[in-house]
Amino acid sequence: MAGTIAIKNGYVFDPLNEIKGERMDIFIRNGKVVKELSASEMDNAKVIDATGMTVMAGGVDSHSHVAGAKVNSGRLMRPEDHYKCYIKKTPITHSGSGYTVPTVYLGGYEYSKMGYTTVFEAAVPPLEARHTHEEMRATPMVDMGGYLVLGNNWFLMRYMKEGDFEKAAAYVAWMMKTHKTYGIKCVNPAGVENWGWGENVHSLDQANIHFEVTPADIIKNLAEINEHLGFPMPLHLHANNLGHPGCWEITRDSLKIPSNIKGKPNVDVEWAETKMNPKRHESVYLTHCQFNAFGGTSWRDFESGVKGITDYVNSKDHVVMDSGCVPFGDATVMTGDGPAIHDLYVLTGNKWSNTDVECECGSGVLPFRYLKSNPVHSVQWAMGLEVILYVKDPWKSIMTTDSPNGGPFTKYPLIMAWLMSLKYRQDTMNECHKWAQDRSGMGGEEREMSLYDIAILTRANPARTIGMAYRKGNLGVGADGDVSIYNIDPTKLDVNEYENLIRNLQNSEYTIKDGEIVARQGEIVAIPEKRTYYSNIKVPDADEKQMLEDVKEWFRYYTLGFSNYPTPERYLANPTPITVNPLR
Amino acid sequence: MAEVILRPKGNFDIMVEAEVITPDNFAGKSAKEIGELFVWQGPKELPLSHFFDVVGNGGNSPQETTIIIDGEVPRVKRIGQQMTAGKIIIKGSAGMHVGSEMAGGEIVVEGDADSWAGMEMKGGLLHIKGNTKDHLGCAYRGSWHGMTGGRIIVDGNAMSQVGGGISGGEIIINGNVENFCGIRANGGLIVVRGDAFRTVGAEMTNGTIVVCGHISWFTPGFQYQTTEKDLKFGDIECQGEFKKFSGDYAIPQKVKGIMYVSSKFNGGL
Numbered sequence: 041m042a043g044t045i046a047i048k049n050g051y052v053f054d055p056l057n058e059i060k061g062e063r064m065d066i067f068i069r070n071g072k073v074v075k076e077l078s079a080s081e082m083d084n085a086k087v088i089d090a091t092g093m094t095v096m097a098g099g100v101d102s103h104s105h106v107a108g109a110k111v112n113s114g115r116l117m118r119p120e121d122h123y124k125c126y127i128k129k130t131p132i133t134h135s136g137s138g139y140t141v142p143t144v145y146l147g148g149y150e151y152s153k154m155g156y157t158t159v160f161e162a163a164v165p166p167l168e169a170r171h172t173h174e175e176m177r178a179t180p181m182v183d184m185g186g187y188l189v190l191g192n193n194w195f196l197m198r199y200m201k202e203g204d205f206e207k208a209a210a211y212v213a214w215m216m217k218t219h220k221t222y223g224i225k226c227v228n229p230a231g232v233e234n235w236g237w238g239e240n241v242h243s244l245d246q247a248n249i250h251f252e253v254t255p256a257d258i259i260k261n262l263a264e265i266n267e268h269l270g271f272p273m274p275l276h277l278h279a280n281n282l283g284h285p286g287c288w289e290i291t292r293d294s295l296k297i298p299s300n301i302k303g304k305p306n307v308d309v310e311w312a313e314t315k316m317n318p319k320r321h322e323s324v325y326l327t328h329c330q331f332n333a334f335g336g337t338s339w340r341d342f343e344s345g346v347k348g349i350t351d352y353v354n355s356k357d358h359v360v361m362d363s364g365c366v367p368f369g370d371a372t373v374m375t376g377d378g379p380a381i382h383d384l385y386v387l388t389g390n391k392w393s394n395t396d397v398e399c400e401c402g403s404g405v406l407p408f409r410y411l412k413s414n415p416v417h418s419v420q421w422a423m424g425l426e427v428i429l430y431v432k433d434p435w436k437s438i439m440t441t442d443s444p445n446g447g448p449f450t451k452y453p454l455i456m457a458w459l460m461s462l463k464y465r466q467d468t469m470n471e472c473h474k475w476a477q478d479r480s481g482m483g484g485e486e487r488e489m490s491l492y493d494i495a496i497l498t499r500a501n502p503a504r505t506i507g508m509a510y511r512k513g514n515l516g517v518g519a520d521g522d523v524s525i526y527n528i529d530p531t532k533l534d535v536n537e538y539e540n541l542i543r544n545l546q547n548s549e550y551t552i553k554d555g556e557i558v559a560r561q562g563e564i565v566a567i568p569e570k571r572t573y574y575s576n577i578k579v580p581d582a583d584e585k586q587m588l589e590d591v592k593e594w595f596r597y598y599t600l601g602f603s604n605y606p607t608p609e610r611y612l613a614n615p616t617p618i619t620v621n622p623l624r
Numbered sequence: 625m626a627e628v629i630l631r632p633k634g635n636f637d638i639m640v641e642a643e644v645i646t647p648d649n650f651a652g653k654s655a656k657e658i659g660e661l662f663v664w665q666g667p668k669e670l671p672l673s674h675f676f677d678v679v680g681n682g683g684n685s686p687q688e689t690t691i692i693i694d695g696e697v698p699r700v701k702r703i704g705q706q707m708t709a710g711k712i713i714i715k716g717s718a719g720m721h722v723g724s725e726m727a728g729g730e731i732v733v734e735g736d737a738d739s740w741a742g743m744e745m746k747g748g749l750l751h752i753k754g755n756t757k758d759h760l761g762c763a764y765r766g767s768w769h770g771m772t773g774g775r776i777i778v779d780g781n782a783m784s785q786v787g788g789g790i791s792g793g794e795i796i797i798n799g800n801v802e803n804f805c806g807i808r809a810n811g812g813l814i815v816v817r818g819d820a821f822r823t824v825g826a827e828m829t830n831g832t833i834v835v836c837g838h839i840s841w842f843t844p845g846f847q848y849q850t851t852e853k854d855l856k857f858g859d860i861e862c863q864g865e866f867k868k869f870s871g872d873y874a875i876p877q878k879v880k881g882i883m884y885v886s887s888k889f890n891g892g893l
Contacts, residue, residue: 117766118766119764119765119766119767120763120764120765120766120767120769121766123764386876389875389876389877391766
């Protein structure tokens with residue numbers, strides 16, 4: 041029977057079910073986790089002997105740049121990223137190339153080899169939604185979805201200025217449905233719009249040009265709209281002033297804005313059985329905290345400002361964040377934050393690109409190389425790990441590299457090993473510029489995370505945070521049959537031998553998606569079907585109708601006609617809408 | 625010293641990607657085994673013996689292996705790519721990428737070499753007795769990390785983008801060059817015994833460029849420092865009087881690039 045499999049005797053780590061490395065069997069029937077298989081089903085099932093191995097739910101990446109216009113710009117402007125990194129085609133897989141910005145096919149295969157089965161694209165500009173969906177549709181191996189960039193949207197900023205909350209909410213709901221996207225992304229609120237005039241914003245209560253709304257207004261309104269509409273995930277925030285020394289303060293203050301807003305996800309889905317509450321309660325999901333946590337006042341007195349943010353996060357319950365770790369080596373910096381990219385160009389002299397996306401947002405791309413010998417980069421490496429290690433409760437953290445900004449996602453195994461092994465951190469610190477030691481607290485941090493913690497950071501919590509835990513990030517009955525099996529025996533694991541650990545995390549022994557073995561020891565063995573998730577929000581027809589009259593009138597500011605704006609479902613691979621119920 | 629002779633048989637209608645032709649790959653192999661090594665030609669992988677008669681076995685090590693290509697191979701690319709030791713002698717002209725990324729050993733091209741010769745070279749000696757085209761000792765497209773070590777000697781002329789992004793090693797061209805010689809250089813030495821057309825040293829931040837002939841259009845971002853006579857860089861000598869410039873100040877980064885230009889042939893400067 042297709043999608044039916046028994047995984048015997050593995051050490052299972054399933055944090056949402058509080059399973060901490062117990063030896064047990066996992067059964068999957070027709071692509072879903074079940075309690076057991078009948079004798080006749082067992083006869084036909086594929087049986088995997090996972091004795092001495094680690095079994096987790098398939099990895100979930102809740103923030104990665106893998107599809108869309110700026111990702112493709114990154115490919116186009118970097119031939120040097122491709123000519124030494126390529127794979128040949130096989131009877132079932134395509135050829136591919138690219139180290140920091142791989143082609144869609146290679147990207148899907150690389151994720152699957154590491155045991156990941158779900159990836160969410162971090163920034164979809166509305167006008168580029170079709171392009172993004174075309175690339176997501178072509179990315180094999182992983183279920184996907186994307187976050188819609190709305191932090192500098194003209195329509196929303198006008199409604200905010202006019203104080204018309206109902207219409208703003210109706211607009212967001214309509215945009216999600218129109219572009220088949222999943223959640224709200226807010227990038228440098230108010231600042232990207234100012235960048236169209238060569239300016240930025242530098243404080244939370246600085247009103248921007250023309251629209252006269254402040255970053256604080258935008259964050260507050262979007263967070264309220266997010267909970268009013270009942271989105272599965274919290275507001276996804278890329279804070280202002282990113283990448284500038286001293287930016288940690290504005291980041292912490294941004295997190296304070298939605299502190300009184302309660303997370304109220306309201307979706308019609310069938311929930312897998314979990315011991316823990318699988319729903320998020322947070323009202324803000326801060327992304328790539330490391331880039332938003334710079335201390336000091338200039339590059340001369342630059343230092344880690346992570347503690348200022350993690351102290352706040354430790355004392356509050358409404359924040360969850362991903363790390364944006366820096367694993368050294370080649371990266372391609374790409375963001376919806378155009379001015380941040382320009383500042384990096386002035387700093388490095390590297391080639392760069394910037395785009396203004398009509399009435400919506402902007403973006404920029406620049407190749408970057410993080411060096412252990414560079415003082416600032418070495419502090420950034422330490423900071424990315426501090427972001428996770430300083431937060432006491434791992435359920436507030438998610439591990440990412442903001443791929444490919446801090447480094448490509450293929451380096452996740454290095455980050456996991458640094459989090460787990462003090463010796464690995466010390467060995468790396470010894471190769472770094474002395475600022476890594478002097479300008480961060482990493483030298484004194486002795487915490488070593490367990491495989492259970494890693495399962496939280498890379499599966500359970502990203503899935504819970506973005507509202508996918510009803511089917512992803514756990515192995516409870518009813519969950520998707522997405523499993524990764526690593527050749528790591530937790531009873532014999534010595535984290536001082538981190539090279540072995542890294543090797544085993546890089547290539548899963550088995551990656552299983554919907555109950556089918558899709559990757560085995562670093563080789564792709566099957567190409568599964570994939571799904572694309574989006575939020576289908578049921579707002580009252582009357583609200584939508586009134587709002588659409590405005591939108592149609594203002595549409596003259598676009599270079600395309602209104603009827604060509606939406607992204608039809610045929611752009612999606614197996615479109616999977618999630619019904620979202622707003623407050624009445 | 626073992627000699628492997630490759631005699632071209634033809635069949636070069638589509639260019640051949642022959643990165644297997646290195647002493648590193650030939651060492652320890654018999655003539656028959658060498659002939660069975662695969663190369664790509666367009667969409668097909670074919671054995672080397674489809675294109676060459678192979679005579680002689682490889683030596684015990686790359687150091688003890690000399691490869692002689694006995695004829696014209698202008699449509700065979702990547703000869704000597706990434707070689708670390710030994711010697712390759714090409715009796716005629718070579719295709720693109722000869723000696724690219726080579727780290728050691730020696731390549732002699734008795735005829736001309738096509739573009740990308742010695743691309744991103746790390747060490748060793750590449751001697752082209754004829755002319756070569758663009759991107760000699762340069763970085764790959766999109767990158768500014770070019771040659772880092774070794775030496776390239778061209779007896780004839782080179783065209784554009786000589787030593788683009790060079791950060792180490794030496795390039796000596798006895799003839800002329802065209803545009804963008806030493807663009808984005810951040811180290812190393814480029815000596816042009818003949819003339820250059822324009823944009824010499826554009827956006828260079830470090831390293832040294834010497835032009836012993838005439839530059840038709842001098843790069844504007846350079847500043848005159850002093851005049852020096854009879855330059856000497858290790859075993860490389862440049863006779864005559866030179867005007868010394870620093871630059872290229874056209875870019876916002878800190879720059880320490882040095883350009884020497886013959887006083888005799890550049891009276892207007």
